Amino acid sequence: MSKIVAFENVTLDGVMQAPAYADEDRRGGFEHGGWATPYADEAASRAAASGMAETGGVLLGRVTYEDFAGVWPNQPDNPFGAFLNATPKYVASATLSEPLGWTNSTLLGDDVVGAIARLRSEPGKNLLVLGSGELFRSLLRANLVDEVTLQIHPLVLGSGLRLFGEDDTLARFDLASSSTTSSGVVVATYRQA
Numbered sequence: 001m002s003k004i005v006a007f008e009n010v011t012l013d014g015v016m017q018a019p020a021y022a023d024e025d026r027r028g029g030f031e032h033g034g035w036a037t038p039y040a041d042e043a044a045s046r047a048a049a050s051g052m053a054e055t056g057g058v059l060l061g062r063v064t065y066e067d068f069a070g071v072w073p074n075q076p077d078n079p080f081g082a083f084l085n086a087t088p089k090y091v092a093s094a095t096l097s098e099p100l101g102w103t104n105s106t107l108l109g110d111d112v113v114g115a116i117a118r119l120r121s122e123p124g125k126n127l128l129v130l131g132s133g134e135l136f137r138s139l140l141r142a143n144l145v146d147e148v149t150l151q152i153h154p155l156v157l158g159s160g161l162r163l164f165g166e167d168d169t170l171a172r173f174d175l176a177s178s179s180t181t182s183s184g185v186v187v188a189t190y191r192q193a
Contacts, residue, residue, distance in 0.1 A: 003146040006129040009036045015160035043181035056125030061132035062093035069102040092135045113142045137165045154184040
């Protein structure tokens with residue numbers, strides 16, 4: 001059986017929207033895009049790369065997929081780009097249709113949670129959720145998230161899409177490891193209790 005692991009960048013107030021660059025995700029009039037970039041350092045990069053060898057597939061929501069597909073296929077010399085280009089990508093979307101334009105990408109279909117549960121039940125390496133807040137929350141509600149690594153950035157934005165929803169989802173995790181980068185980002189890994 002595979003594990004579903006998530007890697008997420010969040011602020012102290014739980015915002016996950018548009019961490020990488022200014023116009024990454026303007027939904028809801030969000031104007032703080034690129035908030036994580038000033039905190040990037042070698043330790044944060046190592047944390048982001050640490051699970052690549054154990055990853056057999058990447059799970060992406062439509063917004064994250066379209067953003068990544070616009071960037072990473074054009075950066076094959078970047079280690080993260082090479083990893084994403086070579087790794088199977090499973091995409092949750094009600095609006096996209098196959099064939100998807102990015103190599104090794106597969107649309108999950110109407111029953112996203114069921115399709116991912118089937119992928120998880122197969123032997124193999126981990127399935128990695130990157131960003132994709134709506135997908136992450138649906139997997140958390142279905143009790144399919146085995147591990148979460150949060151890069152918690154020392155800032156409060158006050159607005160933006162948050163990682164954890166305001167529904168009645170109950171999930172318990174144990175702290176597996178934690179460290180702090182030179183820029184004050186706490187990297188915390190939690191495993192399902």
